[in-house]
Amino acid sequence: MVRGEVKAQSTFTRFSAMKREKKRKPDDRRPFLAHHRDLAGVDLRCSDVLRDIRKMARQERTPELRMARELKRSTEACRSIEDYEKLNRIEEGSYGVVYRARDKKSGEVVAVKKLKRETEKGGGFPMISLREINILLSIRHPSIVDTKEVVMGSTMDSIFIVMEFMENDLKRAMEASKQPFSESETKQLMLQLLEGVMYLHKNWIIHRDLKTSNLLLNNSGELKICDFGLARYYESPLKLYTPWVVTLWYRAPELLLGAKEYSSAIDMWSVGCIFAELLTKEPLFKERNETAQINSIFQTLGVPDENTWPDYKNLPGAKLVFTKQKFHLLRDKFPPSVLSEYGYDLLSKLLDYDPQKRITAEDALRHPWFSDTSPACNDMGLYFSCRNLRRRGFYLFY
Template sequence: MDAVEKANTERQRRWVKDQKIGEGMYAVVYRGREAATGRRVAIKKIKVGQFKDGLDMSAIREVKYLRELKHQNVIELLDVFSSKTNLNLVLEFLDTDLELVIRDRSLVFLPADIKSWMAMTFRGLEFCHRNFILHRDLKPNNLLIASDGQLKLADFGLARDFADPGYKMTCQVITRWYRPPELLFGCRYYSTAVDIWSVGCIFAELMLRTPYLPGESDMDQLKTTFRALGTPTEEDWPGHTKLPDYVPVGQFPRTPLRELFTAASPDCLNLLSKCLIYEPRRRISAREALNHQYFFASPKPSHPSKLPKPVMKASPTAPLEEMNGNVEMNGSGPGVKANPPNKLKRKLSSDDLGGRSIARKLDFSQHRQS
């Protein structure tokens, strides 16, 4: 046994799989524990043998970016080991996700609670963007919640770095209800603004307790968006009619956000509106959002430990949307029935590799390299 195999065997023995808590097309998730301490973890077993070309790119991305991102509002990857033809990711165990919180009608949200969840979302996202990483699949069930109430960004299978400008990226990312109109129009050059649009949709959903822009197809998604926010003009969004997949969708007047979000404060609506600006370059950044007056005005954000949370049953299957193995964007595992019915697979185009070498993608070291 060589040194690599020995090290892998030692890592494998460190972790014990207990109960299966979820299964998707390409992965099985177990509740597990650390053999020496009994600490609870989640172990995501990726079925490498399912892929014709070896290890799926989404698995590579997930490991790579989680190794690089260490932040209290990003899920922590504790270890990685192989077993037979499977790759196993050991992640911190998280109790639930924001979608389940939103859908639990027994819970009452205060404005301070929504402010707290949004602050943690923006903090995690700002850290990703500061490290030149786009998430590209932000939605409530990819925002996991720990036992202490901390919200953490999860599921980095569609993430990519954006340090190199001018490279094409796929527009087939982000679950449809949270996908910005520039991607629906086929834009292949984009940056952090795509994640900000998703956060805006999540912000609205927290206030409405139902998805804000639930389109049934890509075309219907555009119509749903324009009905809510008005059809963009060239003045609103210069050049959008020149995007590759642009089609006229119809003329809809802009409805003031105040008419739908009747209980929201002026600062709240101002921040929401800055997340949902059509022109991507004019959207607020995560860093700017954290400095927005909304987060400094009364009421102050709730402490994470005081946030409302579902009462977990004896055998929870809700946690870890990050780890339930769904590579279809609409999900097929527990706790994801409310997701949009688009069957987008995580097979990304060669353009989306951004011109970087495969060796760069396979570098799982702790630090980013120049």
């Protein structure tokens, strides 16, 4: 090859490269690329987490604008855990350990959750923790615990979620109380719970582990949903998901019978179980395994049939032999002295067997029970001041 041919080939190569560069356009389908420059000054330890969050965002197909905001908040949040002073350990759950801490700069007391690092088989950050970070950084509501930032420890194994601090969780508050909540107090708690659940469902999120220990309660009576380790986005049409979600006592019957196609209705069953527990201080259905749990439900609500639950016979677990009890005995557990007619009607709709008929959070908030002005349902004189909490036997835990 002569020199002139080499020069011509070199010129042609440069021209082709320029032409390809000119044709290259930003990918509008991935808005977080527009924020790529924001990553320039971020600690390299954060970059792996953010990359995995972006990957998670694509898999979950979350709304683009929300994910753009989520990524921006993530990049701004990568401070060090050394910026916080650990005060004491609060509790340990399946997916992390929670501490009470103080921000050294602002002096604010916060809750810090250290995520348990159990890597996936193919490497990378665990999917459950990624999903939790992704959801927590993309939602904000008065009835959902506020996530302030994600901070890093000295190694990649040390990743922390910083959240607002709440004095109690609902389960321990009930255990410490000498008496159950009154119907009026239950109404106030249920309003806050349903508002938070409605917000999640309108944003296509199912919590999948609603229970009293995952509801935080401060000394002003404010209730907030927490622990999104099992939460995920869902779609329409529905996909197949694992039925092994939700703590057993709060698990919907369709999950107990092996359903893999489900949506927000499983959260509403859990809300119904929480509603009942607020009035009695005891879980409504409290068994040790799935078979005993579904039997306990059938013994209280009766065995479903084609009228109460048309799809019941199509579920994998429906072939098993259960109790033959056919009568609805829920009212016996909640007589009028405990729960008014309107309240009982709402509870029955939350515990409807058929997920298609089970009341939604939005419709539940419109239920007449919340506008009932009878004295038993409208006595708001006590409520949750610190003095009244102590008078009723609540402990201020921290």
